[in-house]
Amino acid sequence: MSAITAYNQTNPFTPMFGKVPAYMAGRERLIDEMVQAFELPDSNPNLCSIFVGARGTGKTALLTYLGYRAQQEGWIVADTTASRGMLDDILQRIGDAASHLLSADCSRKLTGIGVASIASVSWENNVASGNWRTKMNAIFSQLEETETGVVITVDEIDGDLPEVVELVTTYQHFVREGKKVALLMAGLPYKVSALLSGKSTSFLRRAARHDLGAIPDYEVYEAFRLTIEDAGKAIDNNALGLACEAIGGFPFMFQLVGYRSWNASRQDKTITVDHVQNGIQVARMEFEDRVLSATCSELSKGDMAFLKAMNREGQTPRDEIVKRTGKKSSWVSTYKKRLLEAGVIDEPVAGEFVFALPGAAEYLQEKR
Ligand SMILES: Nc1ncnc2c1ncn2[C@@H]1O[C@H](COP(=O)(O)OP(=O)(O)O)[C@@H](O)[C@H]1O
Ligand SMILES: [Mg+2]
Structure with missing residues (x-):
């Protein structure tokens, strides 16, 4: 086969933190459940959700993806990471998201509000007096007429940050006042435990908790095969079995093994046991480097x-x-x-x- 007609498809795997994968293995039911909450929000407990998992279990990717699905359902989404400037960032993100929706003309549910008024809500509120709750209330009252809700996602949750505590306590008021709002958070297990044990954030113990545990092998199998086939190659059954074993139900490992096996197959149309064996070797070293060493350095x-x-x-x-x-x-x-x-x-x-x-x-x- 000449080089020109050889297979040269782009590698479909995404071994980067925070990257939404081509297939979200093993999260279908959870995603469906969450999308239902966006469709029919009335006091759905999943509107206040915490996703818990170790490094590389797919928390950030899931938050990003859920935010995207919420947007499709007409919600305004503010994605943020727990940090000092987080509350201002949320106001800013809402302003951006609202104007983006309008300019992209997906504003079915936003017809009552002009571009300028939404974009200026967050800006005006940044300079206006009043605390964060007041500023958010101004936004809610403008969105109310069009029944547009706000989804706030907070990644890498950390209860030691006063901003996180303020957000959580204020959110409680929003809920009590019947605002159309959702709070989706993600964090490492020990950070979440610390947050839940805090006095002022104890109401979060009633939030829906979703543990991102190991993905069952059959789900890994299916998603791995589909990722490869959609991108124009095939994989041997034995090679697939070998890959699944090395992945051990772990999302980051899924991407590393896939990425390296795909590269090892070079111009070949089918990924074989040899390719996967090579891929696993490199993937293991990368996994040690990027996940195991960081996790184990924190152990006593x-x-x-x-x-x-x-x-x-x-x-x-x-x-x-x-x-x-x-x-x-x-x-x-x-x-x-x-x-x-x-x-x-x-x-x-x-x-x-x-x-x-x-x-x-x-x-x-x-x-x-
Ligand atoms: N359900 C999934 N199936 C396959 N790969 C996934 C899945 N969720 C995340 N990934 C991939 O795993 C890696 C880690 O995801 P990330 O969201 O950064 O994890 P975390 O935020 O928990 O550390 C990324 O490369 C991402 O593309
Ligand atoms: Mg993350």
């Missing part, structure tokens, strides 16, 4: 002692940890909680632990 000696007592493969019963560490049951409870919150382990069945990050057991073994 106690955490490590717990992990060391775990079986490298399959589940480890709680009793085994007690026996191997020689510690008390309360010690096991403490470290179990810490490691669950760090996203390093999972407890698929009560009292049975597994590693939650693909390759974590091997990585820790090498580090010891």
